[in-house]
Amino acid sequence: MNLKTISIARMKLALFIALGLPAFWLFWQWAMLLAGQSNGLGVNPVEATNRFLGDTALRVLLITLAITPMRDITRMAALTQLRRMAGLFAFFYVCLHLSSYLGLDLFFSLAKLWKDVLKRTYITLGMSAFALLLPLALTSTNAARRRLGPKHWTRLHWLIYPATMLAVTHHFFMAKGFQIMPVIHASLLLFLLGWRVVKWMRAYSAQNGKKMSNSS
Numbered sequence: 262m263n264l265k266t267i268s269i270a271r272m273k274l275a276l277f278i279a280l281g282l283p284a285f286w287l288f289w290q291w292a293m294l295l296a297g298q299s300n301g302l303g304v305n306p307v308e309a310t311n312r313f314l315g316d317t318a319l320r321v322l323l324i325t326l327a328i329t330p331m332r333d334i335t336r337m338a339a340l341t342q343l344r345r346m347a348g349l350f351a352f353f354y355v356c357l358h359l360s361s362y363l364g365l366d367l368f369f370s371l372a373k374l375w376k377d378v379l380k381r382t383y384i385t386l387g388m389s390a391f392a393l394l395l396p397l398a399l400t401s402t403n404a405a406r407r408r409l410g411p412k413h414w415t416r417l418h419w420l421i422y423p424a425t426m427l428a429v430t431h432h433f434f435m436a437k438g439f440q441i442m443p444v445i446h447a448s449l450l451l452f453l454l455g456w457r458v459v460k461w462m463r464a465y466s467a468q469n470g471k472k473m474s475n476s477s
């Protein structure tokens with residue numbers, strides 16, 4: 262099957278199912294746990310839930326950032342239309358991650374959350390990432406895009422880069438001792454950012470070359 266012949270509607274449906282699966286899996290594990298059946302949450306279901314949601318949130322953020330390089334490689338402009346859904350899924354998992362921490366770990370105590378933000382570097386970093394993602398989710402609608410105008414909207418949505426950097430650093434700071442996953446996440450992010458830097462540099466030098474040849 263030629264990738265280019267798959268309609269964007271089908272791709273959206275496939276992405277929706279793929280990105281929804283982790284939530285479904287977690288929901289199922291909790292249902293099994295509450296029913297007293299064997300499940301995949303281990304001996305500490307609260308910690309397992311929070312970590313699973315954190316990992317999923319970060320991976321979906323990286324998937325969102327991978328859509329542009331995938332579009333460049335496949336030359337399928339339609340892939341751009343998947344970015345919003347992927348970004349919203351990332352935010353959905355970040356919200357679940359924050360809620361599971363606030364609800365299951367801190368028993369909804371905002372005072373304790375605030376204390377953690379001030380005391381624990383990795384929570385400060387996580388909350389900062391959340392704060393940067395919030396305006397992106399709030400302005401993800403077509404109406405918000407129209408209201409802001411494409412230039413301001415695009416500029417605002419650049420926040421996804423510092424937000425993902427903060428999220429990766431959050432993972433580094435929470436990991437005790439050497440762990441491979443934060444290194445893998447950071448390497449993927451470096452690759453995705455590097456891709457863009459090379460692209461922008463090429464576009465910049467091509468533009469400068471054009472200006473020089475026009476003026477000579």
Ligand code: HEM
Binds near residue numbers: 313318319322362435
């Ligand atoms: C963009 C936002 C965020 C992302 C992508 C993210 C991602 C992650 C990741 C990847 C982990 C490690 C999971 C593992 O070890 O397998 C983690 C752990 C954790 N995160 Fe986040 N996080 C974010 C925001 C937050 C926020 C806002 C909070 C709470 C205020 C938070 C609290 C925690 C906690 C408590 C842990 C587990 C620490 C432990 O078990 O020792 N995160 N997060």
